[in-house]
Amino acid sequence: MADEIVERTAGTESLVLVGIQRRGVQLAARLASLIEEREKRPVPRGALDITLYRDDLQTVGPRPLVGATELPVDIDGKQVVIVDDVLYTGRTVRAALDELADFGRPARILLAVLIDRGGQELPIRADVIGKVVTVPVGSQVDVRVAELDGDDTVVVSPARSRGA
Amino acid sequence: MTGLGKDLLDLESLSAAQITAILDTAEPLKAISLRAIKKVPTMRGATIVNLFFEASTRTRVSFEFAEKRMSADAVNVAIGNSSVSKGETLVDTARNLEAMKIDMVVIRHQASGAARFLAERIESNVINAGDGTHEHPTQGLLDLLTLRDRWGSLEGKRVCLCGDVLHSRVARSNIHGLRKLGAEVAVCGPRSLLPNGAEEALGVTVFDRIEAAVEWADALNILRLQLERMTAGYIPSLREYNRVFGVTRERLERAPRDLLILHPGPMNRGVEIDSDVADGPHSLILDQVTNGVAIRMAVLYLLRGGRPDLAAAGSAAGE
Numbered sequence: 001m002a003d004e005i006v007e008r009t010a011g012t013e014s015l016v017l018v019g020i021q022r023r024g025v026q027l028a029a030r031l032a033s034l035i036e037e038r039e040k041r042p043v044p045r046g047a048l049d050i051t052l053y054r055d056d057l058q059t060v061g062p063r064p065l066v067g068a069t070e071l072p073v074d075i076d077g078k079q080v081v082i083v084d085d086v087l088y089t090g091r092t093v094r095a096a097l098d099e100l101a102d103f104g105r106p107a108r109i110l111l112a113v114l115i116d117r118g119g120q121e122l123p124i125r126a127d128v129i130g131k132v133v134t135v136p137v138g139s140q141v142d143v144r145v146a147e148l149d150g151d152d153t154v155v156v157s158p159a160r161s162r163g164a
Numbered sequence: 165m166t167g168l169g170k171d172l173l174d175l176e177s178l179s180a181a182q183i184t185a186i187l188d189t190a191e192p193l194k195a196i197s198l199r200a201i202k203k204v205p206t207m208r209g210a211t212i213v214n215l216f217f218e219a220s221t222r223t224r225v226s227f228e229f230a231e232k233r234m235s236a237d238a239v240n241v242a243i244g245n246s247s248v249s250k251g252e253t254l255v256d257t258a259r260n261l262e263a264m265k266i267d268m269v270v271i272r273h274q275a276s277g278a279a280r281f282l283a284e285r286i287e288s289n290v291i292n293a294g295d296g297t298h299e300h301p302t303q304g305l306l307d308l309l310t311l312r313d314r315w316g317s318l319e320g321k322r323v324c325l326c327g328d329v330l331h332s333r334v335a336r337s338n339i340h341g342l343r344k345l346g347a348e349v350a351v352c353g354p355r356s357l358l359p360n361g362a363e364e365a366l367g368v369t370v371f372d373r374i375e376a377a378v379e380w381a382d383a384l385n386i387l388r389l390q391l392e393r394m395t396a397g398y399i400p401s402l403r404e405y406n407r408v409f410g411v412t413r414e415r416l417e418r419a420p421r422d423l424l425i426l427h428p429g430p431m432n433r434g435v436e437i438d439s440d441v442a443d444g445p446h447s448l449i450l451d452q453v454t455n456g457v458a459i460r461m462a463v464l465y466l467l468r469g470g471r472p473d474l475a476a477a478g479s480a481a482g483e
Contacts, residue, residue, distance in 0.1 A: 049192065052196075052206040053205060057206065063465060063466050065189070066189055066192045066193065068191075068192045069192070099204075102201045102203070102204070104200075
């Protein structure tokens, strides 16, 4: 994925990786480290919490906790790669695009996801995909990362509630 | 954990978990006020009425900024030029506003209990922005946030509320909030300005001398001498009050540790607080004002929808 990001952004000159809270942040940090190792150049990374931009706050019951949004650099004119763990409905990415627009006007925004499970409800597609997983509607795909969950695994389970 | 439902009326009836959830929500919201575009779309389409029966600049402006930064539509009703001056009752005023399809009412009123009275009679969320001498919960919350920012935790810290505790809704909200989060609380002032039996009734230590309070405390929250509420002769004179109870640099220099200084405003400089204290290195007075906007954004966020969300947020904070 790191190679593909470098390829697609034609070098790392104006690259910024922005992870979506929460698992996307760890994935963005790992991708940034890999790119830094290869390109011998620092890659700024940020975190985006999209809670306040969700389109379903009216219906989700208890208010979800709000996390931190931290963008280390001005994103005007940059090539911003949004990083998330799972692409499903696309609504999280829609919220992330709205939030980024409040911070500036990047030259280009790309989407990188570890898992594309299909089922998008919006015209949103990933540019860089770790793995496409085809699962039935209604099942849940959870990415676990060592930093938060103790191990690196992807868990597919037939669950009732909808994932991210 | 239950009982709060759709409104924020006081801190006395909130649990420590609920208060912590509000503070934890306010923390990330602070950054929104630092952005170039100081606005998130969270409350798009929500209509809020700020119903102020008493003069207020800081609190009203703070609520209005909070509402705008959350993208709610806010209308200010100042009572001097409303139908209340023609004799309309509080409930009629609110029901008429509600008939225009509003979602929330932020109310400041001179009568203790006015916010609860209203909350029990209308569908909209009600936020108490100060009712008589009862409570001013968002001020209490922003004081808690300001101190927690400095200390990391309030557990075991000592906070003394100085001055006119009797008339102070800020004091009452602070006492409840601080004690729930594990701080020790004291009050200091002339006995005529302290509630009767404060020790037992409020669970606080009482100091008759400001020197003793300075010796004991980690932070002083210096209350405004509420001149407009002074119906009887509570104190001999402002000059004497300043001489005996005023927080001065000389008094602070004798403190065994660095004391943090809070004041809910508006300040009577030279009465309860001297200028070189208010503007001094340990003063958090302007941090309080900054945090006020974030606290009010957090409360708006957690209340919106008219469901028992704060209670739920309290349990979610334990995740």
